[in-house]
Amino acid sequence: MLHLIDLKEQYLSVKNEILREIESVIDNGQYILGPKVNELEQQIAKKLGTLDAIAVGNGTDALVLTLDAYGIGVGDEVITSPFTFFASAEAISRVGATPVFVDVDPESYNIDPLKIEEKITSRTKAIIPVHLFGQAADMDKIMKIARKHNLIVIEDACQAFGATYKGTPVGSLGDAACFSFFPTKNLGTLGDGGIITTSDLDLAKQIRKLRTHGTTKKYFHDSIGYNSRLDEIHAAILLVLLNKIDYWNSKRNDLAKRYYEKLSQTNKLKLPIVKTDCSHIYHLFCVGSDNREKYLELLQANNIQSGIYYPLCLHLQDVYSHLPYKYGDFPIAESLSNTLFALPMSPFLSEKDQNHVIDVLLNEVKG
Numbered sequence: 001m002l003h004l005i006d007l008k009e010q011y012l013s014v015k016n017e018i019l020r021e022i023e024s025v026i027d028n029g030q031y032i033l034g035p036k037v038n039e040l041e042q043q044i045a046k047k048l049g050t051l052d053a054i055a056v057g058n059g060t061d062a063l064v065l066t067l068d069a070y071g072i073g074v075g076d077e078v079i080t081s082p083f084t085f086f087a088s089a090e091a092i093s094r095v096g097a098t099p100v101f102v103d104v105d106p107e108s109y110n111i112d113p114l115k116i117e118e119k120i121t122s123r124t125k126a127i128i129p130v131h132l133f134g135q136a137a138d139m140d141k142i143m144k145i146a147r148k149h150n151l152i153v154i155e156d157a158c159q160a161f162g163a164t165y166k167g168t169p170v171g172s173l174g175d176a177a178c179f180s181f182f183p184t185k186n187l188g189t190l191g192d193g194g195i196i197t198t199s200d201l202d203l204a205k206q207i208r209k210l211r212t213h214g215t216t217k218k219y220f221h222d223s224i225g226y227n228s229r230l231d232e233i234h235a236a237i238l239l240v241l242l243n244k245i246d247y248w249n250s251k252r253n254d255l256a257k258r259y260y261e262k263l264s265q266t267n268k269l270k271l272p273i274v275k276t277d278c279s280h281i282y283h284l285f286c287v288g289s290d291n292r293e294k295y296l297e298l299l300q301a302n303n304i305q306s307g308i309y310y311p312l313c314l315h316l317q318d319v320y321s322h323l324p325y326k327y328g329d330f331p332i333a334e335s336l337s338n339t340l341f342a343l344p345m346s347p348f349l350s351e352k353d354q355n356h357v358i359d360v361l362l363n364e365v366k367g
């Protein structure tokens with residue numbers, strides 16, 4: 001089976017370095033909030049250009065803790081995309097606020113800034129733009145709207161470590177940004193993990209407090225927090241991966257280039273569009289077709305794994321049936337959920353395997 005995302009090859013390429021790092025953590029004797037977490041936080045803040053970074057248990061918690069730290073909760077509204085992984089909206093609901101959805105741009109698949117303002121009410125507190133599949137949302141326009149209406153902007157950058165917008169890395173464009181280190185993300189560890197980047201030092205202080213049971217002094221509590229920290233072992237692993245991420249992102253771009261070159265021979269597949277001013281890191285390489293079922297069957301018949309991101313928009317999920325949405329509200333997002341499918345993409349996808357995927361798709365188109 002040709003995997004959609006091949007994690008094994010990627011880890012085998014750094015296995016020895018990782019084993020040495022894990023050993024050093026074991027020998028060091030500190031397993032929660034030790035020197036590796038500190039170092040990772042500093043390196044990521046420096047790399048992305050923020051004053052601070054706070055490592056937490058996973059990307060979902062990164063969003064929840066950030067919303068909580070900003071005091072967003074019951075009675076508040078937060079604007080986000082209906083075409084994203086569930087966690088973007090789940091985090092909003094988790095703190096007691098209400099997700100308000102806005103349709104996406106048909107080219108970037110990211111929240112459409114032109115449609116945000118009509119959804120702002122007196123209850124709106126924040127916007128969570130998602131940098132979907134590895135490409136930044138239109139942050140200048142989003143920040144302008146947010147500043148005009150006094151809203152907080154929290155980037156959901158879980159799929160986009162290393163992507164840039166007008167030359168600036170995602171993670172330093174909003175008031176705060178959330179990343180996931182889930183294994184399949186482009187910067188993923190051997191388990192769960194996440195980090196928040198921000199230059200708002202009061203926010204950073206509050207998130208540090210929340211991630212450790214709402215306390216700054218051990219066993220004395222003045223607030224209700226969480227237990228959500230990145231393990232020292234994962235921080236050590238991530239420090240190894242952080243040295244590779246730019247190279248791995250460039251390999252993803254090389255693979256994407258070959259997909260574009262070959263698959264543009266047909267006009268039957270809609271290829272991803274990279275907006276001017278944006279660099280893409282292709283966390284996923286999703287193509288579109290009205291005949292998606294046919295392609296999915298074909299790929300499967302040829303032992304090629306595919307995936308649908310995402311088969312049901314968030315405004316149509318059962319859990320949100322109490323919200324005032326119906327099918328037809330977000331035609332672009334709905335159409336994407338019915339037509340997109342992902343092709344194998346990971347830094348270690350071989351030319352031979354990629355050619356196989358391309359041949360299977362092109363033969364079908366010709367045949």
Ligand SMILES: *Cc1c(COP(=O)(O)O)cnc(C)c1O
Pocket residue numbers: 058059060061084085087088130156158159179180181182192193194
């Ligand atoms: C993966 C992901 C998350 C959640 O990250 P976890 O580490 O899995 O909790 C949130 N938002 C988006 C867009 C994601 O892709």
